[in-house]
Amino acid sequence: MESVRHLIVGAGISGLATAAFLRDSDYLVIEAASEIGGYCKTVKRDGFTWDYSGHFFHFKHADIEAWLRERMPGQTVRTVEKKTFIAYGGRLVDFPFQKNIHQLPQDEFVECLYDLYFARSSDVPREARSSAGVGKLAGEANFKEMLYARFGRGIAEKFLIPYNEKLYACDLATLDKDAMGRFFPHADLTDIIRNMRVADNASYNATFTYPEGGAIEYVKAIASAVRPGAIAKDERLVAIDLRQRVAKTSRREIRFERLVTSAPFGELVRMTGLAHDASAFTWNKVLVFNLGFDKKAARDRHWIYYPSRDVSFYRIGYYDNIFDADRLSLYVELGFAKDARVDAADVERLRARVLDDLKREGVIDDHRLVAHHSVVMDPAYVHITRASIAEHARLSRILKAHGVYSIGRYGGWTYCSIEDNIVEARALAADFDAA
Numbered sequence: 001m002e003s004v005r006h007l008i009v010g011a012g013i014s015g016l017a018t019a020a021f022l023r024d025s026d027y028l029v030i031e032a033a034s035e036i037g038g039y040c041k042t043v044k045r046d047g048f049t050w051d052y053s054g055h056f057f058h059f060k061h062a063d064i065e066a067w068l069r070e071r072m073p074g075q076t077v078r079t080v081e082k083k084t085f086i087a088y089g090g091r092l093v094d095f096p097f098q099k100n101i102h103q104l105p106q107d108e109f110v111e112c113l114y115d116l117y118f119a120r121s122s123d124v125p126r127e128a129r130s131s132a133g134v135g136k137l138a139g140e141a142n143f144k145e146m147l148y149a150r151f152g153r154g155i156a157e158k159f160l161i162p163y164n165e166k167l168y169a170c171d172l173a174t175l176d177k178d179a180m181g182r183f184f185p186h187a188d189l190t191d192i193i194r195n196m197r198v199a200d201n202a203s204y205n206a207t208f209t210y211p212e213g214g215a216i217e218y219v220k221a222i223a224s225a226v227r228p229g230a231i232a233k234d235e236r237l238v239a240i241d242l243r244q245r246v247a248k249t250s251r252r253e254i255r256f257e258r259l260v261t262s263a264p265f266g267e268l269v270r271m272t273g274l275a276h277d278a279s280a281f282t283w284n285k286v287l288v289f290n291l292g293f294d295k296k297a298a299r300d301r302h303w304i305y306y307p308s309r310d311v312s313f314y315r316i317g318y319y320d321n322i323f324d325a326d327r328l329s330l331y332v333e334l335g336f337a338k339d340a341r342v343d344a345a346d347v348e349r350l351r352a353r354v355l356d357d358l359k360r361e362g363v364i365d366d367h368r369l370v371a372h373h374s375v376v377m378d379p380a381y382v383h384i385t386r387a388s389i390a391e392h393a394r395l396s397r398i399l400k401a402h403g404v405y406s407i408g409r410y411g412g413w414t415y416c417s418i419e420d421n422i423v424e425a426r427a428l429a430a431d432f433d434a435a
């Protein structure tokens, strides 16, 4: 039987970064797909460059960005100041909604401000309790309660709840209150009032970078630091014997000392045969349409959020305004529950619906669709719940005791960016090398 010190499962950002940063060269990466990149793949068609959904980059670690850029010779990387809006009531409101309620019609502005004020006040008058959502008194036991308690009924019900229900495709009361971690744009009453005079819509991603060649360029940069010949594509992990430390793949059996995997956590646990609560792990899937048109549409916007339940998609993004291109190039995202059926016929039907909705929302008029592509990201956003946090922590401890490390967005069953994936992989590789 073959054996390797480090068996790495998945050649997405997490798996490749683990291999790239390991100083010990005794490793093998196996990847189920026929191409590397995981969710950071790029599709090029008829002169359009698209990713699997918009993948934009916000580096907080200058050393990581520099490390990547050194490995991208000849690649232009654009830095773009984000222009982001919410389509609300026939107008565009600056993102984030909660900091820009003063842009709403006056009656809705007053409603949101009133509810916001009393949601936060410990001195909640009786009549405000019913109109201001559950309010501070009810605490923040889950994501939905957190939205009401921090922002009041107006903001919660006009944007935060419908938008996130379309995205997550679940009851938001089932999610942990910190389900979006640092990616949720929090704002308190002072921030919101201050923003009415001087706009400060800065968020975790006020600017972003994007390579001319698409997100795959970052993947290629990481892969360039992986030992040649160390990636086995079209090879799937199917079972793990934890006691013997043997991985069974679609091709062979491999003995390992440590196994690092970025496969979805629920699948990993199933492959080990460990007893677990499978119902703790739920997620949404996202159908992404990449659409190329014959001519330009609006400028000065990068992505737009759609909370309305009458619109099929929850978000669209404009690649052409990132690239300064002269033909409209969009990605359009639709959220579904994990068990929803999205087959080829559904995709056809939904594409027609999306085009109708784009027209109705004024994104296109007589534009002609000249190229398209679609992909279902499944899982896309994992549902972070109290049960998933507890079950993930319990099982991870057992796995680690057998030399199995589950990392990345889906291995960690978390909400994170690709930079987080690189940081995590680099730290793990350093621990292994130091051991």
Ligand SMILES: Cc1cc2nc3c(=O)[nH]c(=O)nc-3n(C[C@H](O)[C@H](O)[C@H](O)COP(=O)(O)OP(=O)(O)OC[C@H]3O[C@@H](n4cnc5c(N)ncnc54)[C@H](O)[C@@H]3O)c2cc1C
Pocket: 009, 010, 011, 012, 013, 014, 015, 030, 031, 032, 033, 036, 037, 038, 039, 040, 053, 054, 055, 056, 057, 058, 235, 236, 237, 238, 262, 263, 264, 286, 377, 379, 380, 381, 407, 408, 409, 410, 411, 416, 417, 418, 419, 421
């Ligand atoms: C809609 C959406 C938008 C996003 N936008 C951004 C963004 O703008 N910026 C940003 O920084 N991040 C973004 N992300 C997050 C980013 O996509 C992830 O953080 C990153 O791609 C995760 O990389 P990974 O390697 O952990 O997982 P993956 O990309 O899922 O890679 C895992 C790899 O493992 C392989 N695999 C799985 N099971 C097996 C098996 N049994 N055997 C062998 N191989 C297996 C898969 O084929 C895959 O290649 C977005 C995510 C989504 C869903």
